[in-house]
Amino acid sequence: MSVREDPQAQPVRPTAEDPVAAAGSELIGGPTGRRALLGTSWWTPVRIVAIVAIGMFALGMVQKLPCYDGGWFYGATAQYTHACYSDIPHLYNGRGFAIDLVPYFDRIPDNVSGGMQYLEYPVLTGLFMEIASWMTPHGGSIQDREQIYWLVNAGMLMVCTAVIAVCVARTHRRRPWDALLVALAPAFALTATINWDLFAVALTAAALLMWSRSRPLAAGVLLGLATAAKLYPGLLLGALLVLCLRAGRLRAFWTAAGGALAAWLVVNLPVMISTQGGLHIRDGWKTFYTFSQERPVDFGSVWLIISQRTGNPLEDVNTYGTVLMALACLGVAALALCAPRRPRLAQLSFLIVAAFVLTNKVYSPQYVLWLIPLAALARPRWRDFLVWQACEVMYFLGIWMYLAYTGSGDQHRGLPAEGYQLAIAVHLLGTLYLCALIVRDALVPERDPVRRDGSDDPGGGVLDRAPDAFVLGEARRASRYEGAALVDWGVHRD
Secondary structure: OOHHHOOOOOOOOHHHHOHHHHHHHHHHOOOOOOOOOOOOOOOOHHHHHHHHHHHHHHHHHHHOHHHHHHHOOOOOOHHHHOOOOOHHHHHHHHOOHHHOOOOOOOOOOHHHHOOOOOOOOOHHHHHHHHHHHHOOOOOOOHHHHHHHHHHHHHHHHHHHHHHHHHHHHHHOOOOHHHHHHHHOOHHHHHHOOOOOHHHHHHHHHHHHHHHHOOOHHHHHHHHHHHHHHOOHHHHHHHHHHHHHHHHOOHHHHHHHHHHHHHHHHHHHHHHHEEOOOOOEEOHHHHHHHHHHHHOOOOOOOHHHHHHHHHOOOOOOHHHHHHHHHHHHHHHHHHHHHHOOOOOOHHHHHHHHHHHHHHHOOOOOHHHHHHHHHHHHHHOOOHHHHHHHHHHHHHHHHHHHHHHHHHHOHHHOOOOOHHHHHHHHHHHHHHHHHHHHHHHHHHHOHHHOHHHOOOOOOOOOHHHOOOOOOOOOHHHHHOOOOOOOOOOOOOOOOO
């Protein structure tokens, strides 16, 4: 019986194939036995993962308590020394939500925003922020209202967290426990309420789930909505393009791309086009794109290290970053078309988003949220995931200690520039480490944890087990991919 035809297939047990997972399971009684009856009670893997994710999110909220109790409002550096900074309470007043301004339509007074005339976020994220402001009482002190606004947003982001956990757990049907990587990721808990990124991450995770179920139109619509909330999800269309080209499934790609474009336009057009004084693009809508374009070298990027070490402001950083990103995309495309076996969608998705993170001129600590679900699907191995997470936690602490240092004046409390540069380097190396392992898995499929049991691409939808139609290089001579053996679940190949 083929893997697709066995509805009774048991989930893969991480404790049976991952030494770190097996060792960690000793804290809760040890690895699952061979005769365990999985999925026979209310406590299914998906529900357990969702509950764990919500629990870790709640712990992340507790970590923000020093700021909630005063760090956001008193003291120049308290929110940095306690590593509990969040944009959410500050932007409630700073972007006009406290005075009922409508994002993208109403200009924000300079004395409120400090010079930012319009909201600098994509439209769907702006709507998310606006809905949270509607649920925030307008009575009481501004501090009380900012605290409630953060709590309202945290509640909405907790829902996004549950959606992400469920979607990742269900994307690879036989590997729901891989989503524990997301649920237990320390960087996820620490950065979840810094900004509104989890909304776009949830939409992206739902899009990947729909694609895995061979529903390209639904996947495309969700990707379009995700791109209307944050720019990075649009990069996944590039991964889909090269994989569908290789598999001869371009119709599915164009269906997804059309759905993405339509969804993006439905969200953006009402805000983008102004009819006052003739048809033109509204300044409020353009702010996100102009701000991203004009932003100088900023925190967390390799460009900041170069700029600080050389004293060069790197005014042409947009050109440098674009060239490097284009080269990285070409490399990912070459991998997709030349690998001996077609890479999995999650692998290419992680690589292309990681390339964007590594070449961008800014890396805010919450950007790690973009990568965590993709990493869990691309390389579900606890050792490598935790090595990467340790690097991200070090960067998370490094940026706040650096801001504490720069904000403490002559007292110099915190991490100097050289220490912060080291933290950036650790983040870059950790991400490159995971990229290297994923590239190796794509070139040597036998090393891919997901394919050890004979699976092809359980998250690939129409791509799963599809024969190649267009390949380049060595892949032309690799005949082992076509007609890949259909094996029973649970047959591991060491």
